[in-house]
Amino acid sequence: MSDEGSGRYASPALDKGLVDPFGRAVTYLRVSVTDRCDFRCTYCMAEDMTFLPKSDLLTLDELSRLCSVFIAKGVRKIRLTGGEPLVRKNIVQLVRAVGQHIERGALDELTLTTNGSQLARYADDLYACGVRRINVSLDTLDPVKFRAITRWGDFSKVMAGIDAAQSAGLKIKLNTVAVKGFNESEIPQMIRFAHGRGMDLTLIETMPMGEIEADRTDQFLPLSKLRADLQRQFTLTDSPYATGGPARYVTVEETGGRLGFITPMTHNFCESCNRVRLTCTGTLYMCLGQNDAADLRTALRASHDDHYLPQVVDEAISRKPKGHDFVINRLTRKPAVSRHMSVTGG
Protein backbone atom coordinates (compact mmCIF):
# COMPACT_ATOMS: atom_id res chain seq x y z
CA MET A 1 0.00 0.00 0.00
CA SER A 2 1.32 3.46 -0.80
CA ASP A 3 1.76 6.00 1.96
CA GLU A 4 -0.55 8.52 0.36
CA GLY A 5 -3.11 7.97 3.07
CA SER A 6 -0.83 8.35 6.05
CA GLY A 7 -0.70 12.01 6.90
CA ARG A 8 -0.33 13.75 3.57
CA TYR A 9 -3.34 15.90 4.41
CA ALA A 10 -2.39 16.62 7.99
CA SER A 11 -1.39 20.18 7.29
CA PRO A 12 -2.18 22.50 10.22
CA ALA A 13 -3.73 24.96 7.74
CA LEU A 14 -6.53 22.47 7.11
CA ASP A 15 -7.09 21.63 10.74
CA LYS A 16 -10.10 23.87 11.36
CA GLY A 17 -12.51 21.20 12.56
CA LEU A 18 -15.82 20.12 11.14
CA VAL A 19 -18.81 21.86 12.71
CA ASP A 20 -22.29 21.48 11.27
CA PRO A 21 -24.99 24.17 11.00
CA PHE A 22 -26.42 23.12 14.37
CA GLY A 23 -23.08 23.60 16.13
CA ARG A 24 -22.32 19.89 16.43
CA ALA A 25 -18.63 19.01 15.97
CA VAL A 26 -18.15 16.03 13.67
CA THR A 27 -15.39 13.99 15.26
CA TYR A 28 -16.45 10.47 14.33
CA LEU A 29 -16.29 8.85 10.90
CA ARG A 30 -17.79 5.47 10.12
CA VAL A 31 -16.45 3.85 7.00
CA SER A 32 -18.28 1.03 5.28
CA VAL A 33 -15.46 -0.77 3.46
CA THR A 34 -17.70 -3.16 1.54
CA ASP A 35 -21.42 -3.73 1.04
CA ARG A 36 -20.83 -7.49 0.88
CA CYS A 37 -21.31 -9.92 3.71
CA ASP A 38 -20.99 -13.62 4.45
CA PHE A 39 -24.28 -13.50 6.42
CA ARG A 40 -27.79 -12.48 5.36
CA CYS A 41 -29.38 -11.33 8.65
CA THR A 42 -33.11 -11.20 8.10
CA TYR A 43 -33.57 -7.64 9.42
CA CYS A 44 -30.60 -6.33 7.43
CA MET A 45 -30.60 -7.95 4.01
CA ALA A 46 -32.77 -9.79 1.55
CA GLU A 47 -31.47 -13.31 0.90
CA ASP A 48 -30.97 -12.53 -2.75
CA MET A 49 -28.99 -9.30 -2.58
CA THR A 50 -27.46 -7.53 -5.53
CA PHE A 51 -24.13 -6.09 -4.52
CA LEU A 52 -22.15 -3.31 -6.11
CA PRO A 53 -19.80 -4.26 -8.93
CA LYS A 54 -16.30 -4.43 -7.47
CA SER A 55 -15.18 -1.81 -10.01
CA ASP A 56 -17.37 0.79 -8.23
CA LEU A 57 -15.49 0.39 -4.96
CA LEU A 58 -12.84 2.76 -3.77
CA THR A 59 -9.44 1.11 -3.47
CA LEU A 60 -7.98 0.68 -0.01
CA ASP A 61 -5.52 3.47 -0.83
CA GLU A 62 -8.41 5.76 -1.70
CA LEU A 63 -10.29 4.88 1.48
CA SER A 64 -7.14 5.56 3.46
CA ARG A 65 -6.66 8.90 1.73
CA LEU A 66 -10.22 9.92 2.59
CA CYS A 67 -9.73 8.86 6.21
CA SER A 68 -6.62 11.08 6.31
CA VAL A 69 -8.61 14.07 5.06
CA PHE A 70 -11.18 13.60 7.81
CA ILE A 71 -8.48 13.14 10.45
CA ALA A 72 -6.77 16.34 9.31
CA LYS A 73 -10.14 18.05 9.73
CA GLY A 74 -10.52 16.94 13.31
CA VAL A 75 -12.06 13.46 13.24
CA ARG A 76 -10.73 11.60 16.32
CA LYS A 77 -12.46 8.26 15.96
CA ILE A 78 -12.92 5.97 12.97
CA ARG A 79 -15.01 2.82 12.86
CA LEU A 80 -14.68 0.37 9.99
CA THR A 81 -17.89 -1.42 9.19
CA GLY A 82 -19.81 -2.84 6.25
CA GLY A 83 -21.32 -5.20 5.05
CA GLU A 84 -18.80 -7.34 6.83
CA PRO A 85 -15.55 -5.38 7.01
CA LEU A 86 -13.42 -8.49 7.47
CA VAL A 87 -14.53 -9.99 4.13
CA ARG A 88 -12.92 -7.11 2.21
CA LYS A 89 -9.74 -8.45 0.60
CA ASN A 90 -6.52 -7.18 2.21
CA ILE A 91 -8.48 -5.19 4.80
CA VAL A 92 -5.52 -5.32 7.20
CA GLN A 93 -3.67 -2.93 4.88
CA LEU A 94 -6.30 -0.27 5.52
CA VAL A 95 -6.40 -0.99 9.25
CA ARG A 96 -2.62 -0.62 9.37
CA ALA A 97 -2.61 2.65 7.41
CA VAL A 98 -5.34 4.25 9.53
CA GLY A 99 -3.79 2.83 12.70
CA GLN A 100 -0.63 4.85 11.99
CA HIS A 101 -2.61 8.02 12.76
CA ILE A 102 -3.07 6.70 16.31
CA GLU A 103 0.67 6.26 16.67
CA ARG A 104 1.31 9.87 15.70
CA GLY A 105 -1.42 11.15 18.03
CA ALA A 106 -3.80 12.39 15.32
CA LEU A 107 -6.51 9.80 16.01
CA ASP A 108 -7.81 8.59 19.37
CA GLU A 109 -9.43 5.37 18.29
CA LEU A 110 -9.74 2.98 15.38
CA THR A 111 -12.42 0.39 15.86
CA LEU A 112 -14.55 -2.04 13.93
CA THR A 113 -18.03 -3.53 13.89
CA THR A 114 -18.05 -7.14 12.79
CA ASN A 115 -20.26 -10.20 12.70
CA GLY A 116 -17.31 -12.13 14.16
CA SER A 117 -17.14 -14.80 11.47
CA GLN A 118 -13.55 -13.94 10.46
CA LEU A 119 -12.29 -12.73 13.82
CA ALA A 120 -10.33 -15.84 14.68
CA ARG A 121 -8.19 -15.15 11.61
CA TYR A 122 -7.75 -11.40 12.10
CA ALA A 123 -7.82 -10.69 15.85
CA ASP A 124 -4.02 -10.57 16.33
CA ASP A 125 -3.52 -8.38 13.24
CA LEU A 126 -6.16 -5.94 14.42
CA TYR A 127 -4.49 -5.59 17.79
CA ALA A 128 -1.07 -5.16 16.17
CA CYS A 129 -2.47 -2.31 14.03
CA GLY A 130 -3.69 -0.35 17.05
CA VAL A 131 -7.30 -1.56 17.38
CA ARG A 132 -8.19 -2.01 21.06
CA ARG A 133 -11.99 -2.29 21.10
CA ILE A 134 -14.44 -3.88 18.67
CA ASN A 135 -18.18 -4.40 18.45
CA VAL A 136 -19.40 -7.89 17.65
CA SER A 137 -22.99 -8.35 16.54
CA LEU A 138 -24.73 -11.32 18.13
CA ASP A 139 -28.50 -11.73 18.33
CA THR A 140 -28.80 -15.13 20.02
CA LEU A 141 -26.80 -17.77 21.89
CA ASP A 142 -28.72 -20.62 20.30
CA PRO A 143 -26.84 -22.08 17.28
CA VAL A 144 -30.07 -23.08 15.53
CA LYS A 145 -31.67 -19.68 16.00
CA PHE A 146 -28.37 -18.10 15.00
CA ARG A 147 -28.52 -19.89 11.67
CA ALA A 148 -32.14 -18.79 11.25
CA ILE A 149 -31.53 -15.06 11.87
CA THR A 150 -28.25 -14.86 9.91
CA ARG A 151 -29.44 -17.37 7.26
CA TRP A 152 -25.82 -18.33 6.49
CA GLY A 153 -23.90 -17.86 9.73
CA ASP A 154 -22.01 -20.50 11.74
CA PHE A 155 -22.37 -19.86 15.48
CA SER A 156 -19.26 -21.83 16.43
CA LYS A 157 -17.08 -19.63 14.20
CA VAL A 158 -18.38 -16.49 15.89
CA MET A 159 -17.71 -17.98 19.32
CA ALA A 160 -14.19 -18.91 18.23
CA GLY A 161 -13.81 -15.34 16.96
CA ILE A 162 -14.85 -13.88 20.31
CA ASP A 163 -12.38 -16.19 22.10
CA ALA A 164 -9.57 -15.18 19.73
CA ALA A 165 -10.34 -11.48 20.05
CA GLN A 166 -10.30 -11.64 23.85
CA SER A 167 -7.06 -13.63 23.81
CA ALA A 168 -5.53 -11.01 21.51
CA GLY A 169 -6.40 -8.33 24.08
CA LEU A 170 -9.32 -6.72 22.24
CA LYS A 171 -12.15 -5.40 24.38
CA ILE A 172 -15.52 -6.47 23.01
CA LYS A 173 -18.96 -4.92 23.12
CA LEU A 174 -21.77 -7.15 21.92
CA ASN A 175 -24.55 -5.57 19.84
CA THR A 176 -27.89 -7.32 19.84
CA VAL A 177 -30.78 -6.28 17.64
CA ALA A 178 -34.06 -6.80 19.51
CA VAL A 179 -36.33 -8.77 17.21
CA LYS A 180 -39.92 -9.34 18.31
CA GLY A 181 -40.82 -13.00 18.75
CA PHE A 182 -37.21 -14.02 18.23
CA ASN A 183 -34.86 -13.07 21.05
CA GLU A 184 -36.73 -11.09 23.72
CA SER A 185 -36.89 -14.06 26.10
CA GLU A 186 -33.17 -14.71 25.64
CA ILE A 187 -31.93 -11.26 26.60
CA PRO A 188 -31.41 -12.07 30.32
CA GLN A 189 -29.23 -15.03 29.31
CA MET A 190 -27.30 -12.83 26.89
CA ILE A 191 -26.72 -10.24 29.60
CA ARG A 192 -25.28 -12.92 31.89
CA PHE A 193 -23.14 -14.34 29.08
CA ALA A 194 -21.75 -10.96 28.03
CA HIS A 195 -21.11 -9.66 31.53
CA GLY A 196 -19.70 -13.02 32.65
CA ARG A 197 -17.04 -12.62 29.95
CA GLY A 198 -16.31 -8.96 30.66
CA MET A 199 -18.20 -7.62 27.65
CA ASP A 200 -20.73 -4.79 27.54
CA LEU A 201 -23.98 -5.55 25.76
CA THR A 202 -26.01 -3.04 23.77
CA LEU A 203 -29.55 -3.63 22.58
CA ILE A 204 -30.66 -1.99 19.32
CA GLU A 205 -34.14 -1.35 17.92
CA THR A 206 -34.63 -2.41 14.30
CA MET A 207 -34.56 0.49 11.86
CA PRO A 208 -36.52 0.67 8.60
CA MET A 209 -33.65 0.59 6.12
CA GLY A 210 -33.83 -1.18 2.76
CA GLU A 211 -36.28 -3.70 1.37
CA ILE A 212 -36.24 -7.09 3.13
CA GLU A 213 -38.57 -10.06 2.85
CA ALA A 214 -40.03 -9.69 6.37
CA ASP A 215 -42.55 -7.10 7.52
CA ARG A 216 -40.70 -4.67 9.78
CA THR A 217 -43.75 -4.11 11.94
CA ASP A 218 -43.55 -7.81 12.83
CA GLN A 219 -39.85 -7.47 13.79
CA PHE A 220 -40.04 -4.22 15.73
CA LEU A 221 -39.73 -4.51 19.49
CA PRO A 222 -39.63 -1.23 21.41
CA LEU A 223 -36.77 -1.29 23.89
CA SER A 224 -38.94 0.54 26.42
CA LYS A 225 -40.95 -2.68 26.70
CA LEU A 226 -37.87 -4.88 26.88
CA ARG A 227 -36.38 -2.65 29.57
CA ALA A 228 -39.56 -2.88 31.63
CA ASP A 229 -39.45 -6.70 31.33
CA LEU A 230 -35.77 -6.79 32.35
CA GLN A 231 -36.50 -4.67 35.39
CA ARG A 232 -38.60 -7.51 36.77
CA GLN A 233 -35.48 -9.61 37.26
CA PHE A 234 -32.58 -7.15 37.25
CA THR A 235 -31.84 -3.91 39.05
CA LEU A 236 -30.93 -1.40 36.34
CA THR A 237 -29.22 1.76 37.53
CA ASP A 238 -28.76 4.65 35.09
CA SER A 239 -25.08 5.06 34.31
CA PRO A 240 -23.26 8.28 33.46
CA TYR A 241 -21.07 6.20 31.11
CA ALA A 242 -21.23 7.55 27.57
CA THR A 243 -19.25 6.77 24.45
CA GLY A 244 -20.38 9.86 22.56
CA GLY A 245 -22.75 7.58 20.66
CA PRO A 246 -26.49 7.10 20.76
CA ALA A 247 -26.49 4.38 23.43
CA ARG A 248 -27.84 5.15 26.90
CA TYR A 249 -26.27 2.90 29.52
CA VAL A 250 -27.37 1.29 32.74
CA THR A 251 -25.44 -0.83 35.21
CA VAL A 252 -26.96 -4.23 35.89
CA GLU A 253 -26.43 -4.49 39.64
CA GLU A 254 -26.68 -8.31 39.71
CA THR A 255 -23.82 -8.76 37.20
CA GLY A 256 -21.91 -5.52 37.66
CA GLY A 257 -21.82 -5.15 33.87
CA ARG A 258 -23.03 -2.44 31.51
CA LEU A 259 -26.11 -2.63 29.32
CA GLY A 260 -26.78 -0.11 26.55
CA PHE A 261 -29.97 0.83 24.77
CA ILE A 262 -30.00 2.31 21.26
CA THR A 263 -33.49 3.55 20.56
CA PRO A 264 -33.68 5.38 17.25
CA MET A 265 -37.39 4.65 16.97
CA THR A 266 -38.64 5.44 20.46
CA HIS A 267 -36.14 8.11 21.46
CA ASN A 268 -34.50 10.44 19.04
CA PHE A 269 -30.83 10.99 19.84
CA CYS A 270 -29.93 13.27 16.95
CA GLU A 271 -29.25 16.36 19.05
CA SER A 272 -25.89 14.94 20.14
CA CYS A 273 -24.91 13.41 16.78
CA ASN A 274 -21.16 13.72 16.16
CA ARG A 275 -20.78 11.40 13.16
CA VAL A 276 -20.94 11.02 9.41
CA ARG A 277 -20.80 7.88 7.29
CA LEU A 278 -18.71 7.09 4.26
CA THR A 279 -19.62 4.21 1.94
CA CYS A 280 -17.23 1.98 0.04
CA THR A 281 -17.97 3.96 -3.13
CA GLY A 282 -16.99 7.26 -1.53
CA THR A 283 -20.49 8.56 -0.87
CA LEU A 284 -20.73 10.55 2.34
CA TYR A 285 -24.03 10.35 4.22
CA MET A 286 -24.39 13.12 6.74
CA CYS A 287 -27.27 11.26 8.47
CA LEU A 288 -28.05 7.53 8.67
CA GLY A 289 -31.76 8.20 8.28
CA GLN A 290 -31.74 10.72 5.42
CA ASN A 291 -30.97 10.41 1.72
CA ASP A 292 -28.88 13.52 1.16
CA ALA A 293 -25.27 12.58 0.36
CA ALA A 294 -22.06 13.99 -1.07
CA ASP A 295 -20.00 12.30 -3.76
CA LEU A 296 -16.42 12.28 -2.49
CA ARG A 297 -15.21 9.76 -5.06
CA THR A 298 -15.42 12.26 -7.91
CA ALA A 299 -13.63 14.89 -5.85
CA LEU A 300 -11.03 12.34 -4.75
CA ARG A 301 -10.26 11.25 -8.28
CA ALA A 302 -10.43 14.75 -9.76
CA SER A 303 -7.80 16.24 -7.56
CA HIS A 304 -4.57 15.27 -5.90
CA ASP A 305 -3.85 18.56 -4.22
CA ASP A 306 -4.39 19.22 -0.54
CA HIS A 307 -7.20 21.73 -0.89
CA TYR A 308 -10.09 20.64 -3.08
CA LEU A 309 -11.15 17.49 -1.23
CA PRO A 310 -11.26 19.16 2.22
CA GLN A 311 -13.43 21.89 0.69
CA VAL A 312 -15.86 19.30 -0.62
CA VAL A 313 -15.96 17.71 2.85
CA ASP A 314 -16.64 21.13 4.43
CA GLU A 315 -19.48 21.75 1.99
CA ALA A 316 -21.00 18.34 2.81
CA ILE A 317 -20.87 18.98 6.56
CA SER A 318 -22.61 22.32 6.03
CA ARG A 319 -25.59 20.25 4.81
CA LYS A 320 -25.75 17.88 7.78
CA PRO A 321 -29.44 17.71 8.68
CA LYS A 322 -30.87 18.16 12.14
CA GLY A 323 -31.99 14.55 12.41
CA HIS A 324 -33.73 11.51 11.03
CA ASP A 325 -37.43 10.75 10.99
CA PHE A 326 -37.69 6.98 11.06
CA VAL A 327 -41.22 5.61 11.30
CA ILE A 328 -42.36 2.00 11.27
CA ASN A 329 -46.04 1.44 10.77
CA ARG A 330 -48.33 -0.72 8.73
CA LEU A 331 -49.53 2.15 6.51
CA THR A 332 -46.11 3.16 5.22
CA ARG A 333 -44.68 -0.22 4.36
CA LYS A 334 -41.82 1.31 2.41
CA PRO A 335 -38.55 1.61 4.35
CA ALA A 336 -37.72 5.11 5.62
CA VAL A 337 -34.58 5.06 3.50
CA SER A 338 -34.20 2.69 0.59
CA ARG A 339 -30.57 1.71 1.14
CA HIS A 340 -29.81 -1.24 3.38
CA MET A 341 -27.92 -0.84 6.64
CA SER A 342 -25.09 -2.79 4.99
CA VAL A 343 -24.45 0.19 2.66
CA THR A 344 -23.80 2.71 5.42
CA GLY A 345 -22.83 0.20 8.07
CA GLY A 346 -25.19 1.16 10.89
Ligand code: SAM
Ligand atom coordinates in the same frame (compact mmCIF):
# COMPACT_ATOMS: atom_id res chain seq x y z
N1 SAM B 1 -21.55 -6.98 9.42
C1 SAM B 1 -21.18 -6.26 10.57
C2 SAM B 1 -22.05 -6.65 11.75
O1 SAM B 1 -23.07 -7.29 11.57
O2 SAM B 1 -21.67 -6.28 12.86
C3 SAM B 1 -21.17 -4.75 10.40
C4 SAM B 1 -22.28 -4.14 9.62
S1 SAM B 1 -23.91 -4.30 10.31
C5 SAM B 1 -24.88 -3.45 9.11
C6 SAM B 1 -23.81 -3.17 11.69
C7 SAM B 1 -24.89 -3.32 12.73
O3 SAM B 1 -26.13 -2.93 12.18
C8 SAM B 1 -25.08 -4.74 13.25
O4 SAM B 1 -25.03 -4.73 14.66
C9 SAM B 1 -26.46 -5.12 12.79
O5 SAM B 1 -27.08 -5.99 13.69
C10 SAM B 1 -27.14 -3.78 12.70
N2 SAM B 1 -28.28 -3.72 11.77
C11 SAM B 1 -28.35 -4.15 10.49
N3 SAM B 1 -29.56 -3.86 9.96
C12 SAM B 1 -30.27 -3.23 10.92
C13 SAM B 1 -31.58 -2.67 10.98
N4 SAM B 1 -32.39 -2.67 9.95
N5 SAM B 1 -31.97 -2.09 12.15
C14 SAM B 1 -31.11 -2.05 13.23
N6 SAM B 1 -29.87 -2.55 13.22
C15 SAM B 1 -29.45 -3.14 12.10
Ligand code: SF4
Ligand atom coordinates in the same frame (compact mmCIF):
# COMPACT_ATOMS: atom_id res chain seq x y z
FE1 SF4 C 1 -24.08 -8.91 7.33
FE2 SF4 C 1 -23.93 -7.39 9.48
FE3 SF4 C 1 -26.03 -7.14 7.81
FE4 SF4 C 1 -25.81 -9.33 9.29
S1 SF4 C 1 -26.08 -7.24 10.04
S2 SF4 C 1 -26.24 -9.26 7.08
S3 SF4 C 1 -23.65 -9.62 9.40
S4 SF4 C 1 -23.94 -6.68 7.34
